């Protein structure tokens with residue numbers, strides 16, 4: 001898997017316009033996410049393909065799925081040409097086996113809890129620890145002394161924004177971060193200023 005050119009991997013999720021994509025890339029994001037799950041941020045395969053075409057090779061394009069059939073995930077992935085698949089539902093090992101392909105990155109998102117988790121348990125390349133309601137901007141208690149950082153490559157997500165991301169990275173030792181709501185001026189509408197501020201703050 002080829003990911004990230006910088007020390008901290010930064011993914012900006014829920015992009016819907018060419019301007020969103022251009023700003024995220026210019027700001028130095030390592031990955032950009034397109035939501036195919038039901039959401040105010042949902043894009044179709046054609047839109048994701050068009051937007052992905054603006055993304056340079058060193059930036060990973062990610063499709064976000066939740067509770068969709070294997071056939072739908074496969075179709076949207078192939079039609080859009082995105083390079084990584086992020087599962088947010090209860091997709092089991094069969095999904096990872098079916099979607100594994102050369103050059104494709106598989107990301108498993110899971111709600112952060114008190115039980116230790118490890119990247120690779122379902123053959124994923126990256127683990128994403130998120131709030132129970134993904135994409136809602138709700139934080140979880142990553143500062144809790146009971147939190148154990150996962151083994152392997154993992155992304156921290158859930159309620160991050162420019163003013164808390166650095167503290168979150170320092171507290172958890174996360175390999176990377178993922179944000180959607182915290183770089184929006186209103187739900188589903190990305191802010192250029194907040195995207196730039198987030199990437200800069202994340203890397204300190």
Ligand SMILES: O=C(O)c1ccccc1NCC(=O)[C@H](O)[C@H](O)COP(=O)(O)O
Pocket residue numbers: 013014035037038039040041064065066088109128130131133134135136137138157158159160178179180181182
């Ligand atoms: O964005 C959504 O609406 C969404 C819907 C269903 C599954 C996942 C979704 N988004 C995932 C993300 O944007 C991020 O991986 C992450 O949850 C960040 O969320 P936020 O707390 O809004 O920064």
